[in-house]
Amino acid sequence: MNVRNAEYVFNRNIALKPVGRGAGAGKDSVNLSFGFPATELLPVEALSQAAVEALIPEGVNALHYTGGGGVAQVRNWQLNRLRKFGIAAEEENYIAVYGAGQGIELAARVLLNPGDIVWTEAPSFFNALDVFRHEGALISGLPMDEQGLDVDRVEELLRAAEASGGSLPKLIYVIPNFQNPTGRTLPPDRRQRLALLARAYNLFILEDDAYGELRYEGENLPSIYSFAPERVIYLTTFSKTLGPGLRLGTAIAPAGAAERIRVLTLNSPPTPFTLEIVGRLLQTYDYDGQISRLKACYRARRDFMAECVQAELGEKVTFSVPEGGFFLWLSFTEDISALDLARAGREHGVLVVPGEQFFTDHLAPAPFLRLCFSYCNEQEIARGVQALAAAYKQLVQPQRRII
Numbered sequence: 001m002n003v004r005n006a007e008y009v010f011n012r013n014i015a016l017k018p019v020g021r022g023a024g025a026g027k028d029s030v031n032l033s034f035g036f037p038a039t040e041l042l043p044v045e046a047l048s049q050a051a052v053e054a055l056i057p058e059g060v061n062a063l064h065y066t067g068g069g070g071v072a073q074v075r076n077w078q079l080n081r082l083r084k085f086g087i088a089a090e091e092e093n094y095i096a097v098y099g100a101g102q103g104i105e106l107a108a109r110v111l112l113n114p115g116d117i118v119w120t121e122a123p124s125f126f127n128a129l130d131v132f133r134h135e136g137a138l139i140s141g142l143p144m145d146e147q148g149l150d151v152d153r154v155e156e157l158l159r160a161a162e163a164s165g166g167s168l169p170k171l172i173y174v175i176p177n178f179q180n181p182t183g184r185t186l187p188p189d190r191r192q193r194l195a196l197l198a199r200a201y202n203l204f205i206l207e208d209d210a211y212g213e214l215r216y217e218g219e220n221l222p223s224i225y226s227f228a229p230e231r232v233i234y235l236t237t238f239s240k241t242l243g244p245g246l247r248l249g250t251a252i253a254p255a256g257a258a259e260r261i262r263v264l265t266l267n268s269p270p271t272p273f274t275l276e277i278v279g280r281l282l283q284t285y286d287y288d289g290q291i292s293r294l295k296a297c298y299r300a301r302r303d304f305m306a307e308c309v310q311a312e313l314g315e316k317v318t319f320s321v322p323e324g325g326f327f328l329w330l331s332f333t334e335d336i337s338a339l340d341l342a343r344a345g346r347e348h349g350v351l352v353v354p355g356e357q358f359f360t361d362h363l364a365p366a367p368f369l370r371l372c373f374s375y376c377n378e379q380e381i382a383r384g385v386q387a388l389a390a391a392y393k394q395l396v397q398p399q400r401r402i403i
Contacts, residue, residue, distance in 0.1 A: 030384030033351040035180065035240075035326045036375040041294055042243045043285070050281035054273070067272025070279025071096070077282045078236075078250050085212060086226030087234060087252060095251040095261050098270045099244070100210045103235040103251040104128050107206050108135045108171075110260045116170040119157075121149050123358030123368070125180045125208065128173055137171075141360040146320060148186035149174060151193045158201050171204045176224060178211040178325025181358050181370040185323055188221050195227030204257075205232040213241055213291050215324040216299040230254050238278065240326075241290060246274055298326070298374050305373040305381050312389035326374040329355075332367040334396060341369065344391035350384040 054062050054070065061068035075094050082089065097103040104127070112118065114136030120129065122141025132139050142157070143150045154172070161168050174194065176186040186194075198205045207224045213236075225234040237249035248270065253261060269275055305328055306321050317330045332338070338354035345352050355368025369388075373381060 029346070029349045029351055030376055030380045030387065031351045032371045032373075032376060032381070032384045032388075033353050034375070035372050037240055037244065037294070038297055038374055041290075041297060043281075043290060046281060046285050047242070047277060050285075051277045054276040054280045062273050062276035065268055065272065067269055068276050070276030071269050071272060073279030073282065074248075074275050077279075082223075082234075082236070082250075082252065084220055085209070086222035087229075088226075089229070089252045092255045093229075093252050093258055095253065095258055095265070096269045096275060097235075097249045097251050098247045099239050099249040100208055100235040100237040101127060101249075102247075102270070103233075103237075103249055104173075104206065104208065105131050106251065106261045106264055107204075107233045107235075107253070107257075108132055108137070109264060110257055111171050111204055111206075112137050117167055119154070119169045119172045120360065121174060121179060121182075122360065123181055123355060124173065124360075125175060126357045128208065129358075129360060132171075132173070139360045140169075144179075144182065144184065146184060148176065148179060148182075148184045148190065149194070151190040151197070154194065155197055158197060162201070168201055169203055171206055172198070173206045173208065174224065175208045175210075177209055177221070178214065178322050178327075180211070180325070181327050181353070181355070181368075182329040183320065183322025183325050183327050185221070186224075191222065191224045192227045195224050195232065198231040199228045203231070207232055207234045209234060209236045210240060211325040212236060214295060214298060214326075216295055216302065217323045225252060233257060241287075241294060242278070242281075246278065247271060248274055248278060301373040301376075301378065301381060302328070304378050305371065305385065308382050308385040309371075312385050313392065316392065326372050328371045328373060330369045330371065332369070332392075334367070336367045336392075336395060338367040338369055341367070341388075341391060341395055344395050345388050348387040348391045348394075350387035350391070352388060 062070065074096065075091065079089055079094060097106065108131050112132070112135045116137050118132045118137040118139050119142050120139060121144050124141065129139060143153055158168065174186070176191060178185060194205065205224055209223065223234055225232040234252040235249060238246055239249065251261065302321065309317060309319065309328065309330065315333065317332050319328050319330050338356060342352050342354040353370045355370065376384065
């Protein structure tokens with residue numbers, strides 16, 4: 001299976017496909033649907049210079065299967081960088097991957113057999129759900145509250161399964177920082193308890209931390225990996241900070257799982273020339289400065305979108321302002337179809353993602369929409385939210401007349 005390079009949602013009645021600002025609709029449509037970084041903040045000039053420099057010292061080595069010095073440069077830089085999240089890993093634990101998406105796929109292929117049980121947050125990242133389905137796993141979505149995954153419930157279910165002789169999960173998939181789609185963050189005590197449960201019940205945690213660098217308030221929290229490195233596979237990516245087109249991420253795994261992943265990848269690093277470019281870039285580039293620019297921009301866009309949603313939709317929706325990441329998760333107070341609202345929004349010139357796509361059975365228990373605030377500027381965000389409000393009004397008025 002090839003994990004898709006961008007997020008795609010195909011439904012029997014609607015297809016949302018991100019191919020630019022007017023994706024899937026008119027050329028003037030506002031794309032609040034998919035988690036793209038801001039185009040104007042991608043370090044094009046720095047990467048261009050790094051690409052030129054990559055071929056000067058390494059020459060043809062950068063174009064061979066195993067690459068040149070950049071492979072080790074990226075690895076060493078990343079192992080040092082991840083210490084800020086409590087990750088003390090070694091070379092044997094590191095695997096370069098084609099973005100976090102390939103990391104999910106490789107972890108699933110290594111850990112899962114058809115019929116194995118996977119527990120996820122409900123809602124959860126739909127591309128990951130697709131991967132687990134493809135591997136033949138039985139997926140159960142577990143409840144969340146405003147602080148993320150309900151670890152008390154996880155423990156209750158594990159105890160009940162063990163007591164009854166039932167099947168335990170092989171894997172629990174979690175997005176602890178600024179969860180996609182809800183934006184919620186798992187507190188440190190829940191992270192530690194989840195890690196200890198993985199150790200006690202001999203299961204794995206797949207920790208997807210694609211947004212961990214993009215925290216707008218508060219301090220960095222310790223990773224789940226830091227509490228039980230022998231039971232956790234940790235994923236991160238440069239897609240949100242340097243550019244998704246690089247297709248470059250990192251998996252940190254227990255040595256045994258890491259070795260099995262290398263066998264699947266034929267022990268060959270992804271895109272060696274890309275590693276050469278990024279390795280060269282990271283030697284001199286002010287990466288912390290890049291993170292600061294991204295955080296300042298996205299914090300402002302997050303706050304602006306929250307103000308627009310409150311002004312345009314008011315008590316018709318509830319939502320929490322996330323501490324980081326890319327998304328607002330709207331819950332509509334009226335009993336409407338999020339899928340119908342997404343279609344109506346498209347007709348009004350705004351693209352959004354209906355909440356049902358993020359649940360294991362594709363049936364959300366309440367009408368949810370996910371909005372992305374990272375990609376569009378403030379003028380576009382205002383226009384998009386206004387269009388969504390107009391679509392909502394059009395959708396609910398006929399219902400009220402019938403009642």
